Amino acid sequence: MTTSSTYDVHAIRAQFPILSREVHGKPLAYFDSAASAQKPQAVIDAQARYLSHTHSNIHRGVHALAQEATEAYEGAREKVRAHLGATSTREILFVGGTTDGINLVAQTWGRTNLGTGDCIVLTRMEHHSNIVPWQMLAQERGFDIHVVELNPDGTLDDDQFVQHLNRGPKLVAFTHVSNALGTVNDVKRWTAAAHDAGATVLVDGAQSVPHLAVNVQELDVDFYTFSGHKTYGPTGIGILYGKEALLDAMPPWRGGGEMIGTVSFENGTTYNELPYKFEAGTPHISGGIALGAALDWMNGVGMASLTAHEHVLTQHAHARLAEVDGMRFIGTAPCKAGVVSFLIDGVHPYDLGTLLDQLGIAVRTGHHCTEPLMDKLGIPGTVRASFGAYNTVEEVDRLAEAVARAAAMLR
Numbered sequence: 001m002t003t004s005s006t007y008d009v010h011a012i013r014a015q016f017p018i019l020s021r022e023v024h025g026k027p028l029a030y031f032d033s034a035a036s037a038q039k040p041q042a043v044i045d046a047q048a049r050y051l052s053h054t055h056s057n058i059h060r061g062v063h064a065l066a067q068e069a070t071e072a073y074e075g076a077r078e079k080v081r082a083h084l085g086a087t088s089t090r091e092i093l094f095v096g097g098t099t100d101g102i103n104l105v106a107q108t109w110g111r112t113n114l115g116t117g118d119c120i121v122l123t124r125m126e127h128h129s130n131i132v133p134w135q136m137l138a139q140e141r142g143f144d145i146h147v148v149e150l151n152p153d154g155t156l157d158d159d160q161f162v163q164h165l166n167r168g169p170k171l172v173a174f175t176h177v178s179n180a181l182g183t184v185n186d187v188k189r190w191t192a193a194a195h196d197a198g199a200t201v202l203v204d205g206a207q208s209v210p211h212l213a214v215n216v217q218e219l220d221v222d223f224y225t226f227s228g229h230k231t232y233g234p235t236g237i238g239i240l241y242g243k244e245a246l247l248d249a250m251p252p253w254r255g256g257g258e259m260i261g262t263v264s265f266e267n268g269t270t271y272n273e274l275p276y277k278f279e280a281g282t283p284h285i286s287g288g289i290a291l292g293a294a295l296d297w298m299n300g301v302g303m304a305s306l307t308a309h310e311h312v313l314t315q316h317a318h319a320r321l322a323e324v325d326g327m328r329f330i331g332t333a334p335c336k337a338g339v340v341s342f343l344i345d346g347v348h349p350y351d352l353g354t355l356l357d358q359l360g361i362a363v364r365t366g367h368h369c370t371e372p373l374m375d376k377l378g379i380p381g382t383v384r385a386s387f388g389a390y391n392t393v394e395e396v397d398r399l400a401e402a403v404a405r406a407a408a409m410l411r
């Protein structure tokens with residue numbers, strides 16, 4: 001089996017220095033991109049070039065380095081705007097990552113708009129990052145959280161979603177792609193339904209932006225957030241997109257540094273314009289620039305080719321792993337992206353993960369920060385293989401053979 005003839009996975013792999021290393025004396029097969037993707041040389045170089053050639057603090061200096069650094073950072077913001085299809089860079093906030101983006105919305109939009117008697121809608125498949133910030137706020141503000149449950153294949157229960165919409169929620173917050181199941185949700189349709197019911201929509205894009213072309217205007221979402229490190233960029237940087245009118249109406253969150261207009265003990269503080277109103281303190285400048293380089297890199301590969309390649313890997317993994325005795329897939333939605341989660345009868349996921357590691361195969365085991373989902377399924381966790389641009393069909397074969405061998409040893 002091969003992926004598209006125009007997709008040269010070996011040329012792509014050659015751009016990732018880490019893929020040439022060995023683990024426990026075996027070639028590394030990295031199937032943990034959903035936790036964090038590896039970095040191509042172009043991203044490593046962009047960050048190193050900035051640090052060795054351009055670094056200065058941004059926005060406030062008249063000297064050449066300050067101006068060059070500002071241009072590079074704001075240039076990266078423009079790359080993100082273009083990648084997401086946003087109208088303006090005023091709608092693109094640099095944040096620490098998906099978790100940080102959701103907390104920002106909870107602490108600003110949420111704190112302003114949610115109170116006693118209100119409700120919001122989340123789903124059973126959310127990552128803790130899209131549950132806990134709302135629970136913390138709900139405890140303080142007294143609103144209710146309603147949860148959309150899943151169908152047996154790991155898709156969301158549409159009928160229950162409609163029932164929850166009939167309660168008039170102020171917010172619907174859900175993930176575009178499930179990190180534990182791989183399910184791709186129909187963001188456009190759900191957003192339209194939520195808007196018809198008068199709700200604001202936040203979408204967690206942590207597992208979609210690495211795999212799919214996303215256009216926030218086409219989806220019409222109000223907030224969309226993702227992490228740099230899952231999109232072949234650095235840790236500690238991410239993006240929160242918000243519609244300008246919403247961001248304008250929201251109070252700032254963190255105070256200090258770049259987010260101010262003027263500060264006075266006598267007259268109080270005024271705030272900067274968007275997007276800076278939400279960017280207090282010196283940001284992760286090199287991270288933002290390298291995130292821009294990561295999006296350039298993904299666009300160089302081509303989002304459609306990347307999606308198609310990973311689709312082949314996911315299908316092939318399902319087919320090959322299905323041959324293993326006692327295999328039970330967790331998440332069999334018709335539309336999946338980049339994730340295969342499974343259990344094997346009589347085998348603890350942790351033991352399987354440990355044996356695979358000895359063979360140089362990196363998978364993740366556990367609850368994947370989705371404890372409410374695992375509880376509902378009545379399982380402690382799964383083994384999860386997740387794919388990136390650099391994985392090959394041969395690696396998937398190696399995974400399936402290793403899983404079969406390890407499972408036979410462990411039973």
Ligand SMILES: Cc1ncc(COP(=O)(O)O)c(C=O)c1O
Pocket residue numbers: 034035096097098099100127129130175177178179204206207227
């Ligand atoms: C769906 C989803 N949401 C949120 C997060 C949190 O991302 P981060 O830790 O980068 O903030 C993750 C990370 O695994 C995720 O998969």
